[in-house]
Amino acid sequence: MLRVEAALAGAEADLGLIENEAAQRIADVCRDLSVDWDSLAAGLARDGVVVPDLVRQLRAAVGERYAQAVHLGATSQDIVDTGLALRLKDLAALLLDRLDAVIGALAELRRRDGAVPLIARTRMQRARPFTAGAKLATWIAPLEHYHAALRDLMPRLLVIQFGGPIGTREDLRGQGDAVADAMASRLMLGSTPPWHAQRDRIGTFASWLSLVSGTLGKIGQDIVLMTQNEVDEIRLGSSGGGSSSIPHKSNPVQAEMLVTLARFNAGLLGLLHQALVHENERSGSAWTLEWLVLPQMAISTAASLRKACALLGGSVRFVASSPDFQRPSEQRLKD
Numbered sequence: 001m002l003r004v005e006a007a008l009a010g011a012e013a014d015l016g017l018i019e020n021e022a023a024q025r026i027a028d029v030c031r032d033l034s035v036d037w038d039s040l041a042a043g044l045a046r047d048g049v050v051v052p053d054l055v056r057q058l059r060a061a062v063g064e065r066y067a068q069a070v071h072l073g074a075t076s077q078d079i080v081d082t083g084l085a086l087r088l089k090d091l092a093a094l095l096l097d098r099l100d101a102v103i104g105a106l107a108e109l110r111r112r113d114g115a116v117p118l119i120a121r122t123r124m125q126r127a128r129p130f131t132a133g134a135k136l137a138t139w140i141a142p143l144e145h146y147h148a149a150l151r152d153l154m155p156r157l158l159v160i161q162f163g164g165p166i167g168t169r170e171d172l173r174g175q176g177d178a179v180a181d182a183m184a185s186r187l188m189l190g191s192t193p194p195w196h197a198q199r200d201r202i203g204t205f206a207s208w209l210s211l212v213s214g215t216l217g218k219i220g221q222d223i224v225l226m227t228q229n230e231v232d233e234i235r236l237g238s239s240g241g242g243s244s245s246i247p248h249k250s251n252p253v254q255a256e257m258l259v260t261l262a263r264f265n266a267g268l269l270g271l272l273h274q275a276l277v278h279e280n281e282r283s284g285s286a287w288t289l290e291w292l293v294l295p296q297m298a299i300s301t302a303a304s305l306r307k308a309c310a311l312l313g314g315s316v317r318f319v320a321s322s323p324d325f326q327r328p329s330e331q332r333l334k335d
Contacts, residue, residue: 001054001083002030003187008074008162011182015175022069029061048284051076073164073172073179077196077282081161085189088205089158091298092150098305099147099212103140105312110136113318118233132318135222142215150208156192157201160184163194166281197278202290209301210269216304217262223255223316232322237315254311261304268297 006027013023036057043053059067071079114133119126162180163169169176184191195201226234236252275290277283 001051001079002033002058003086004079004082004183005055005058005071006030007183007186008071008078008179009069010186011179012069012072012172014182015178017172017175017179018069018072019066022066025062025066026058026070029058033058033061047076048288049076049080051079054079073169073176074162075165077287078160078162078164081196082183082187082189085158085160086187089189091302092154092158095212095302095305096147096150098302098309099143099150101309102216102305102312103143103147105309106136106140106143109312109316109318110140116318117320118318119321129321139215139219139222143212146208146212146215153201153204153208155190157205159190159192159195159201160187161195163196167194167196169194196282197280199276199278199286199290202294203273203276206269206272206294206297209297210265213258213262213265213301213304215262216308217259219308219312220252220255220258220262223311224252224259227252227255233319235317235319236311237317254307257307258304258311261300261307265297265300265304268293268300272297 009018009023009026012018013020035054039057040050040053043056044050047053055071059070062070110133114131114136116132118130118132118135120128120130120134160180160183162176162183164171164176169180172179181191223234223236225231227236236255272290272293275286275293278286
């Protein structure tokens with residue numbers, strides 16, 4: 001948020017709305033401000049958002065001469081949402097890197113074990129023979145699609161929020177659009193009209209998070225089923241979890257966690273989409289709900305990708321289905 005306040009001041013100085021010295025002073029203070037966290041917490045409890053107290057502290061630190069140049073023409077939501085976009089930019093890069101790693105681990109697994117003969121199952125029943133490579137292809141394809149989908153979404157997601165009190169940019173002598181463009185350039189984000197009550201970009205990103213963790217959950221569920229002693233088509237090596245009372249067990253804990261995180265995120269997605277319902281030009285309650293849910297979804301998806309990479313990157317090994325499983329169903333019926 002301090003980066004956003006500094007960028008706002010710099011943009012306004014570029015356009016002659018505040019003095020260059022004021023913008024420099026604000027930038028210097030934003031870089032080095034020692035925040036009073038207790039005061040910020042009290043302000044959040046009182047105002048429902050941290051920005052009013054943050055601006056008060058910032059103005060006090062900047063000094064009386066340039067205090068009125070701080071936060072000029074902005075509203076709290078501009079600062080919070082643009083700060084969110086900066087954090088989402090870092091998050092998107094991390095998620096793409098982890099997604100690359102999972103896709104790479106699956107591709108290596110397909111190269112090594114792709115020819116292993118397995119039996120396909122439909123509706124939990126044995127169907128026909130196929131290979132581990134065919135199974136892995138169904139795991140890889142959606143992840144590759146999600147990688148491309150996030151890259152497509154990023155220009156819409158990673159944008160500034162700047163609208164002023166009611167989303168019209170009216171307090172800047174007709175230069176509101178120019179200020180927004182200059183802010184976006186300084187922060188290396190996209191420029192867009194105000195979106196205070198239009199949360200579709202956040203809802204779309206949350207859907208993406210749930211889709212990624214859901215597909216990883218499907219992979220985890222398959223692994224859990226295939227590690228059953230009676231099936232024994234995947235072995236986990238050293239990554240299996242132990243039991244306090246049954247020493248010989250190797251529980252598929254990491255795969256089970258992928259299933260849990262997928263279901264958790266799927267439930268959170270419904271809550272996040274409730275935050276699309278903003279009344280009029282700004283909502284306190286819907287906005288606050290978004291704050292509660294989106295971080296949990298981001299953490300869950302990032303954790304799923306990390307755990308999937310660790311699981312698939314070394315310990316998973318496909319084992320050929322038993323000869324009885326591989327005989328055609330018709331022959332088994334005759335037998």
